[in-house]
Each structure stands twice: as structure tokens, then as C-alpha cells.
Amino acid sequence: LAKTTQPISMDSYEGQEVNITCSHNNIATNDYITWYQQFPSQGPRFIIQGYKTKVTNEVASLFIPADRKSSTLSLPRVSLSDTAVYYCLVGESNSNYQLIWGAGTKLIIKP
Amino acid sequence: ETGVTQTPRHLVMGMTNKKSLKCEQHLGHNAMYWYKQSAKKPLELMFVYSLEERVENNSVPSRFSPECPNSSHLFLHLHTLQPEDSALYLCASSPGTTDTQYFGPGTRLTVL
Numbered sequence: 001l002a003k004t005t006q007p008i009s010m011d012s013y014e015g016q017e018v019n020i021t022c023s024h025n026n027i028a029t030n031d032y033i034t035w036y037q038q039f040p041s042q043g044p045r046f047i048i049q050g051y052k053t054k055v056t057n058e059v060a061s062l063f064i065p066a067d068r069k070s071s072t073l074s075l076p077r078v079s080l081s082d083t084a085v086y087y088c089l090v091g092e093s094n095s096n097y098q099l100i101w102g103a104g105t106k107l108i109i110k111p
Numbered sequence: 112e113t114g115v116t117q118t119p120r121h122l123v124m125g126m127t128n129k130k131s132l133k134c135e136q137h138l139g140h141n142a143m144y145w146y147k148q149s150a151k152k153p154l155e156l157m158f159v160y161s162l163e164e165r166v167e168n169n170s171v172p173s174r175f176s177p178e179c180p181n182s183s184h185l186f187l188h189l190h191t192l193q194p195e196d197s198a199l200y201l202c203a204s205s206p207g208t209t210d211t212q213y214f215g216p217g218t219r220l221t222v223l
Contacts, residue, residue: 034211043201043214044154045113087154096144096208101154 004088009106018075020105022088025069033064033071036087038104044087048073075107083109114138115215117202123221124192132187132218134202142208143185145177146201148217154201160185161208192222 005023012018024033032051036044048055050062050071061074075082085104115136124130136143145157159167160179174196176188185202199219203212 041199041219042216043113043115043203044212045214046211049211091209096142096159096205096210096212099156101156103151103153 003100004090004102006086006088006102006105008103009108011108011110012078013110014079015077018078018082018107018109020073020075020086020088020107021070022073023070024088024090027068027090031068032091033062033068034089034091034099035060035062035073036089038085038087047086078107078109080109080111083107113213113215115202115204115213117200117215117218119218120216121219121221123223124189125223126192126194128192129188129190131189132200132202132220134185134187134204134215136183136185136202136204136213136215138204138206138213140204140206140213141182142205142210143179143182144203144205144212145185145187146203146214147198148201149198158187159208166208189220192220194222196220197222 034049035047037047038044048060048062050064052064055062063072085106087104089099118133142161144159147155147157156169157171158177163179174191178186199217201217202215205212
């Protein structure tokens with residue numbers, strides 16, 4: 001099963017762009033990459049998903065290099081409310097019950 | 112609001128009690144999940160139901176018993192729990208088992 005590695009924590013300031021990188025060296029051909037956000041005492045919330053190159057939505061961008069061994073979640077102009085834990089997941093055979101949830105990256109945004 | 116509700120939000124129970132957690136989704140999804148999130152540990156998948164049939168059970172102790180009476184409701188029946196079972200229990204749903212999951216707010220369970 002594909003495994004991911006992310007920084008345990010990151011700090012940034014309001015208005016900055018934040019990039020969180022996830023390593024997934026053993027990603028398989030059929031795997032897709034998904035990012036979730038989780039606030040304290042809440043369930044995770046889907047942010048973005050991609051397979052290769054770049055994906056952008058109203059919340060974030062996801063950059064995936066050609067070898068797909070890593071991916072970077074980019075949050076533009078963060079605010080205090082973006083303080084949360086961010087999880088990078090790699091899907092094995094596109095099945096939710098094959099997903100392995102890591103510890104995530106705790107992002108703290110300071111004023 | 113994600114369209115997935117869980118009750119109760121908080122539960123304190125003794126080791127000899129029997130209680131149930133309830134999850135309801137208003138999204139018309141066909142797959143539902145129970146997860147356990149302990150302090151400083153990753154989410155652990157416990158059970159997966161697809162079209163009301165259990166499709167995955169990740170070696171969960173028998174003191175946890177799921178029930179899916181229809182595609183909108185999911186229960187987790189608890190009995191003779193241990194203190195180490197104290198955690199945030201999350202329910203999620205998705206259109207199918209390969210689609211994005213929508214999580215509920217969770218039930219914070221404390222076993223005394």
C-alpha cells in the first residue's frame with residue numbers, strides 16, 4: 001500500500017502563500033492524490049484531488065511533478081482560519097478502504 | 112454542514128455500559144464508513160458499508176458492532192469498552208467507495 005510522508009508541523013503568517021509537500025515514492029499507476037483538511041473536533045473535509053500536473057479550485061492548488069513521487073498543496077493568502085491539520089492521501093486502486101491516513105501536517109497561521 | 116450528522120456529539124460511558132452511536136447522511140450516498148481517531152494517532156478505518164452490505168472490517172474488536180439498516184443510517188453499537196477505546200469516532204459517506212468522502216463532526220467518546 002502506498003505510504004505518504006509529510007512534515008509534522010508548519011507555521012506561517014496571514015496573507016502568505018503556504019506550500020505543504022507530501023512524499024509518496026511508491027505511488028502506483030492507478031493511484032490518485034487527495035488532500036483533506038481537519039479542524040479540531042471536526043471530521044476531515046475534502047480540499048482537492050489530482051492525478052498529475054496541476055489542479056486548481058477555489059480553495060487551493062495541487063502541483064504534481066511528472067514522476068508523481070511527491071505533491072505540493074498550495075494555499076494562497078492564508079488566514080487564521082486556515083489553521084488546521086492537512087492530510088495527504090494516496091489512493092490504492094481508487095478505493096477508499098485502501099487509503100492510509102498519516103499523521104498529517106499541523107499548519108498554524110499567525111497574525 | 113457536510114450533510115452527515117452524528118449523535119451524540121459527546122458520550123461518557125462506563126466499561127460495563129452499552130451505548131450506540133448514530134450517523135445519518137442526507138446526501139443520497141451509497142457508501143458509509145466508521146473511523147476511529149485517537150489522540151495523536153492517524154485515522155483508523157473500522158468498517159465500510161456499500162449499499163448496506165459490509166465490505167470491509169479492519170480487524171476491529173467484537174465489542175464494536177456496526178449496523179446499517181439502510182443507505183442513510185449507520186450505527187455503531189458499543190459494549191464492554193475499555194478506556195483505550197476513548198477517541199473521536201467519525202462517520203463518513205461517499206457516493207461510491209471510490210469517491211470523495213464527506214465526514215460528520217464526530218462523537219467524542221470517553222470510557223471510564
